[in-house]
Amino acid sequence: MATDVRQYLRLEAPPMPFCPGCGDRILLRLILTAIDELKINMDDMLFVSGIGCAAWIPSPHFNADTLHTLHGRAIAFATGAKLFNPKLKVMVISGDGDLADIGGNHLIHAARRNIDLTVICANNMVYGQTGGQVAATAAKGVLTATTTAGNYYRPFDLCKLVNAAGATYAARYSVTQPTLLISSIKKALQTEGFSFIEVISPCPTQFGRRNRLDTPKDTFKFFEDKLITKEDAEGLSPQELENRIITGEFSNGSS
Ligand SMILES: Cc1ncc(C[n+]2csc(CCOP(=O)(O)OP(=O)(O)O)c2C)c(N)n1
Ligand SMILES: [Mg+2]
Structure with a gap:
């Protein structure tokens, strides 16, 4: 039976800001499902986010300690919290702009130092x-x-980037691959060292509308048509892979 994630939410918080058809709402549910399946106590966790739509996934909605920080600086705050209290399980959840554009240097250096954080990047x-x-x-x-x-x-190929810098675990999945994504989030949470998951999370409002994708379903299909597993991508030329999104795990000796 599907996990009832409401037990992990602050139901008294303001309504979630996600538009109809936003992938972030699915991602929220999958993260909480992974935590539920691992039976992690929310009191042992800290969720850190920056600024952007995806940064609203944990904060203020998760019924746990959440830090809603500055644009691009979520990993810096998370690193500080982890150093202060190494027993905390620290998860960063934020957007691609937040983590990889303005926050790009924090991302690569946290991976280089292999800090024990789990970073979920909603792309x-x-x-x-x-x-x-x-x-x-x-x-x-x-x-x-x-x-x-x-x-x-x-x-940017964010998985290659964090792998090259020294991350222990890197993976890429789409919110349209819920089973794979839940098991990847569980793996990341059980990894000691820097774990990173890039999650393809379609935005019908800003991305879909501009790309003339009329409905959320069309936006999801646009991304789904680009997905290719790591196994199927093997042997294809860079030209054949241009504009494809390769999903799978890219570390733990398999990169
Ligand atoms: C220092 C600073 N620069 C710029 C901004 C404006 N700003 C807020 S969120 C954001 C981008 C968010 O993009 P992303 O992280 O991809 O999140 P999304 O909304 O797509 O989930 C920007 C540029 C800011 N808040 N602070
Ligand atoms: Mg974004």
């Missing part, structure tokens, strides 16, 4: 909360508020 390829500007994770060619003729640059 919608844009700065959702501030009007849909392009993020460094945006696929080539996509339309955003600041790339009205199509994004010219290739995206």
